Amino acid sequence: MVKVLFIFGTRPEAIKMAPLIKELKRDSFFHVNVCVTGQHRHLLDQVLDFFNIKPDYDCNIMQPHQDLFDITEASLRLLKNVLADSKPDVVIVQGDTTTAFAGALSAYYAKVKIVHLEAGLRSDNKYSPFPEEINRALIDRMADYCFAHTEKAVSNLHAEGINERIWNTGNTVVDALYDGLKIIRDKNLSYEREFPGVQFNGKILLITCHRRESFGEPFREICGAFADIAEQNKDIELVYPVHPNPSVRDQVYKLLGSISNIHLLEPLDYPRLIWLMSKSYLVLTDSGGIQEEAPALGKPVLVLRDVTERPEGLIAGCAKLVGTSRTKIVNEVSALLNSRSAYEAMARAQNPYGDGSTSQKIAQILRNSAITEGQP
Numbered sequence: 001m002v003k004v005l006f007i008f009g010t011r012p013e014a015i016k017m018a019p020l021i022k023e024l025k026r027d028s029f030f031h032v033n034v035c036v037t038g039q040h041r042h043l044l045d046q047v048l049d050f051f052n053i054k055p056d057y058d059c060n061i062m063q064p065h066q067d068l069f070d071i072t073e074a075s076l077r078l079l080k081n082v083l084a085d086s087k088p089d090v091v092i093v094q095g096d097t098t099t100a101f102a103g104a105l106s107a108y109y110a111k112v113k114i115v116h117l118e119a120g121l122r123s124d125n126k127y128s129p130f131p132e133e134i135n136r137a138l139i140d141r142m143a144d145y146c147f148a149h150t151e152k153a154v155s156n157l158h159a160e161g162i163n164e165r166i167w168n169t170g171n172t173v174v175d176a177l178y179d180g181l182k183i184i185r186d187k188n189l190s191y192e193r194e195f196p197g198v199q200f201n202g203k204i205l206l207i208t209c210h211r212r213e214s215f216g217e218p219f220r221e222i223c224g225a226f227a228d229i230a231e232q233n234k235d236i237e238l239v240y241p242v243h244p245n246p247s248v249r250d251q252v253y254k255l256l257g258s259i260s261n262i263h264l265l266e267p268l269d270y271p272r273l274i275w276l277m278s279k280s281y282l283v284l285t286d287s288g289g290i291q292e293e294a295p296a297l298g299k300p301v302l303v304l305r306d307v308t309e310r311p312e313g314l315i316a317g318c319a320k321l322v323g324t325s326r327t328k329i330v331n332e333v334s335a336l337l338n339s340r341s342a343y344e345a346m347a348r349a350q351n352p353y354g355d356g357s358t359s360q361k362i363a364q365i366l367r368n369s370a371i372t373e374g375q376p
Contacts, residue, residue: 284333
């Protein structure tokens, strides 16, 4: 039996870990423990409840006004005790958060094998996104198993001299999306009444925007674009779940709060977000995971960033990089609203990020590796 410890602390990590946790728990070959740091407490707990995941360890590090130094220090200190108690054969981390970096570093210090999900993502700009770009590069250097989501990610690893223990499996985020929508269907859930004022018989533009690198003038440009789109298209609805960070929230409500067809919402839990995404016409986002989720539902994605570590969506044609220019964002949205052929070209493009079977592939690779080598 292989003892596996999952370490994560934020909502995106929990979403992408959930299908693999379920997959390994179904296999008696693996003994699974789950450790959460609580880097994002409330948003994390929503996902754990939805997927019925009960942590074995909870570091509960979240403190008011915590910064990257605080998160890293607290995670390393507390994960030392978790590793000593659980004695895993392998630690699994996902993506590029500070929790993922601290989890991998803790495992490395303890000489425990490391699995990195979503390995090989690169923007090639160490400050965009910050601190994620350096976090994921350092995790890949420490990892014993690099599960990349595309051939481009594999190539990025090769370019850095990482040539062994790499597999292109797709991304578990697509597994989680399909699992989540199935849960919603099976429970016959509908959230339409929870969005008063939103007209679901028309076109809905879903917005998520909160990246640190956009704070200041770029973020004001983005909000200005949203205002222009709403003014020019009175028959569409812009729905924006607003991140709790005051640097985001204060600007959004100041610039957009009085516009009738822009609906500013509290942050949505995962099931409501994916349900709303499934009802949307297109998505404007600076988030990472949504760049992979929305194409799986045939929703065009306009990426509100100057660079993206997910160029595969751009190449496939299901996403387009529009940056933070007010004029460019308005023009690109207008093109998709006014040209059916432009919209269909993006909506029908093949999603390059997976087909919903990634967790099964990873479980099989880990099992075969363990059989071959004794322990991973």
